[in-house]
Amino acid sequence: MVSIEEAQRAILQEITPLQTEKVSVFQGLNRVTPEDHIAPWDIPPADNSAMDGFTFDYAGLTDNRLDVVGFLAAGEVRTAPLLPGEAVKIMTGAPLPPGCDTVVPIEDVEDHQDWIRLKAVKAGNHVRLRGEDIREGEVVIPAGSLLRPQEIGMLSAMGCTSLAVYRRARVAILSTGDELLEPGSTPAPGKLINSNSYSLAAQVIDAGGEPLLLGIAADTLESTKEKILAGLNADFVVITGGVSVGDRDFVKAAIESLGGEITFWKVNMKPGKPLAFATLEGKPVFALPGNPVAAMVSFELFVRPSLLKAMGHRNILRPVVKAELCEPVANKGGRPHLVRGLVSRAGEGYRVSSTGDQSSGRLSSLILGNGLIKLPPESRYAAGESVEVLLLDRGFEMGQLT
Amino acid sequence: MVSIEEAQRAILQEITPLQTEKVSVFQGLNRVTPEDHIAPWDIPPADNSAMDGFTFDYAGLTDNRLDVVGFLAAGEVRTAPLLPGEAVKIMTGAPLPPGCDTVVPIEDVEDHQDWIRLKAVKAGNHVRLRGEDIREGEVVIPAGSLLRPQEIGMLSAMGCTSLAVYRRARVAILSTGDELLEPGSTPAPGKLINSNSYSLAAQVIDAGGEPLLLGIAADTLESTKEKILAGLNADFVVITGGVSVGDRDFVKAAIESLGGEITFWKVNMKPGKPLAFATLEGKPVFALPGNPVAAMVSFELFVRPSLLKAMGHRNILRPVVKAELCEPVANKGGRPHLVRGLVSRAGEGYRVSSTGDQSSGRLSSLILGNGLIKLPPESRYAAGESVEVLLLDRGFEMGQLT
Numbered sequence: 098m099v100s101i102e103e104a105q106r107a108i109l110q111e112i113t114p115l116q117t118e119k120v121s122v123f124q125g126l127n128r129v130t131p132e133d134h135i136a137p138w139d140i141p142p143a144d145n146s147a148m149d150g151f152t153f154d155y156a157g158l159t160d161n162r163l164d165v166v167g168f169l170a171a172g173e174v175r176t177a178p179l180l181p182g183e184a185v186k187i188m189t190g191a192p193l194p195p196g197c198d199t200v201v202p203i204e205d206v207e208d209h210q211d212w213i214r215l216k217a218v219k220a221g222n223h224v225r226l227r228g229e230d231i232r233e234g235e236v237v238i239p240a241g242s243l244l245r246p247q248e249i250g251m252l253s254a255m256g257c258t259s260l261a262v263y264r265r266a267r268v269a270i271l272s273t274g275d276e277l278l279e280p281g282s283t284p285a286p287g288k289l290i291n292s293n294s295y296s297l298a299a300q301v302i303d304a305g306g307e308p309l310l311l312g313i314a315a316d317t318l319e320s321t322k323e324k325i326l327a328g329l330n331a332d333f334v335v336i337t338g339g340v341s342v343g344d345r346d347f348v349k350a351a352i353e354s355l356g357g358e359i360t361f362w363k364v365n366m367k368p369g370k371p372l373a374f375a376t377l378e379g380k381p382v383f384a385l386p387g388n389p390v391a392a393m394v395s396f397e398l399f400v401r402p403s404l405l406k407a408m409g410h411r412n413i414l415r416p417v418v419k420a421e422l423c424e425p426v427a428n429k430g431g432r433p434h435l436v437r438g439l440v441s442r443a444g445e446g447y448r449v450s451s452t453g454d455q456s457s458g459r460l461s462s463l464i465l466g467n468g469l470i471k472l473p474p475e476s477r478y479a480a481g482e483s484v485e486v487l488l489l490d491r492g493f494e495m496g497q498l499t
Numbered sequence: 500m501v502s503i504e505e506a507q508r509a510i511l512q513e514i515t516p517l518q519t520e521k522v523s524v525f526q527g528l529n530r531v532t533p534e535d536h537i538a539p540w541d542i543p544p545a546d547n548s549a550m551d552g553f554t555f556d557y558a559g560l561t562d563n564r565l566d567v568v569g570f571l572a573a574g575e576v577r578t579a580p581l582l583p584g585e586a587v588k589i590m591t592g593a594p595l596p597p598g599c600d601t602v603v604p605i606e607d608v609e610d611h612q613d614w615i616r617l618k619a620v621k622a623g624n625h626v627r628l629r630g631e632d633i634r635e636g637e638v639v640i641p642a643g644s645l646l647r648p649q650e651i652g653m654l655s656a657m658g659c660t661s662l663a664v665y666r667r668a669r670v671a672i673l674s675t676g677d678e679l680l681e682p683g684s685t686p687a688p689g690k691l692i693n694s695n696s697y698s699l700a701a702q703v704i705d706a707g708g709e710p711l712l713l714g715i716a717a718d719t720l721e722s723t724k725e726k727i728l729a730g731l732n733a734d735f736v737v738i739t740g741g742v743s744v745g746d747r748d749f750v751k752a753a754i755e756s757l758g759g760e761i762t763f764w765k766v767n768m769k770p771g772k773p774l775a776f777a778t779l780e781g782k783p784v785f786a787l788p789g790n791p792v793a794a795m796v797s798f799e800l801f802v803r804p805s806l807l808k809a810m811g812h813r814n815i816l817r818p819v820v821k822a823e824l825c826e827p828v829a830n831k832g833g834r835p836h837l838v839r840g841l842v843s844r845a846g847e848g849y850r851v852s853s854t855g856d857q858s859s860g861r862l863s864s865l866i867l868g869n870g871l872i873k874l875p876p877e878s879r880y881a882a883g884e885s886v887e888v889l890l891l892d893r894g895f896e897m898g899q900l901t
Contacts, residue, residue, distance in 0.1 A: 464640070
């Protein structure tokens, strides 16, 4: 039985980047560019005023008095040079006339319309120099960068209106089991509502991918094969349930009879031991356990990093922090246990408590929490001891204004 | 001049929640629900098997041998009770027949088809009890909850296919200035490419809002008024540039002549002093500075929390952490300085260094960083000292698998 880390390595080894697509600069947000973005010109393109004020040649200053010989609005250009002792009123963003090197803001001037008296001045102040932000030919955004709002702004400043990014991963999602009904159906004895398709779809969207719902496969080899085949239109196939040792567990058999190669089956972890990874017609196929919590936790550990890698991301694993236990916890079992926990800040560190009953069918254990406490096999911790916690979301670290 | 915190308070006081809309359960991801979601039934709806195995009445066990008298697939129901010493083969998810209380997994059994020998058994094991996750009538997801993938899964398990969430904030974005050209235009002397509209639009999307680009207002009162009026179709108006004291700064005048009330003008901060907040026909209007960095930083501090509040979020402020300085920094000025910094992990804490030249036109200072170091006026810190840093993004805390 492979460990969590071995399984992650084995899976990620099989994941290659998706193709790229051209999108408008907007749609590039939170995606990864496969190309170096090189400045086509200096930014700013010319020395210009950083303030509304007056510009002149500092070297030509004899006293603190200057004659105002013109007005230069933003967007306007003056090519005629100034004489020593002359100034031009200039608006923010307007290029400095030839010979000018200093701007004094309106606030620092006594304004007599035709002439001004400088209250304070420093050579070269309040000028944005040509190329001070970016020089022509510079690699401003290297290949492999994640595009945040500031990169979108910079690309726009470089005149970019569309660019290549890695395609969003399309992820086919299949639930299996004759006991399942879709939400919206009338509940019936012996039946359960299919929630895995929707929690997994949300996890796909959250990772930046596009879910493709395949519905529910009946507990037959034929139905399972047919649905998996339909999923091969996508980039990834994620299946839940039907991967155990039961008489009605057809997922492994279906993958194999379609020619898929199973890399491993069963991971040494709790929740979520029955987990198979396969490649089928070159597509990664994940067969996750059917229990709601086990399915979501397995997605977190194995599918999410794979989707991120395929979409060009380098940082693909959730952060792991140390947290102080609020109460004693123990893992009596022989497998590493990922206990759902509620993490909060404690000074500059973290504290964590268990979300109660850890049954792998109990979705509330995830609703009440925001992290996974990693407990090694047969381990026991007292309150106040430090444990490792994988953070699923970090909303708890944001502030409220009261 | 108001402080950053006073400005935030004054603004947020004016922000009320947007209306709600009905969306499919999917589209609720990362949004906030205004309603309590109450369980319509017990989850699970009946005692059922957590494993593929055999079920029986533990009290009726006399030795470790049981006769197998039936097979119960998931989705099937057996109403006939068992006799003591009898077992039924049962698949994961199938409801226990009347009188049965224990499941023993296939792995823990010697299977002789007609009868089995138990290798290990514990009373009540491997059974998911009716209502053990959720009880009918329980408030499972309270009003005001942010919907993460686990909430989407739980709502689905409760049969929910659509639900109410706060509407996405529609944010009109206006750049001002005769010097501006849209990306895609041929650069011309004296002109600059408008990047603010795009970085701000990306910030709006990142906060979960919908940007509405109004383009560029010319430096006239008429053009500025006309564009602002067009923006009132949205829920928020965000303007950059034209808010200083220059002869061509028409934004304040335009807001006032349209009947808007300016709450304050100028915030004691760097970058970004000239910043006005107004309400106009009941809509919040933000007039941000025109410098690219000042515009983005002002958005972060004032617009983003407002959008989040309007969309029902409670946690609306970026996290602030303590970080150890990699090199000395100083703020010689009289205003609090938000220095763009590059934050990284250092053991269980953080370290930070400045991104270099902090000119408010230099977008690279944000590209190279991921946080804002808060330096009080006239302060000086040595390398190794601790400063407060607002984290803009936390990608740096995610792991890479090498």
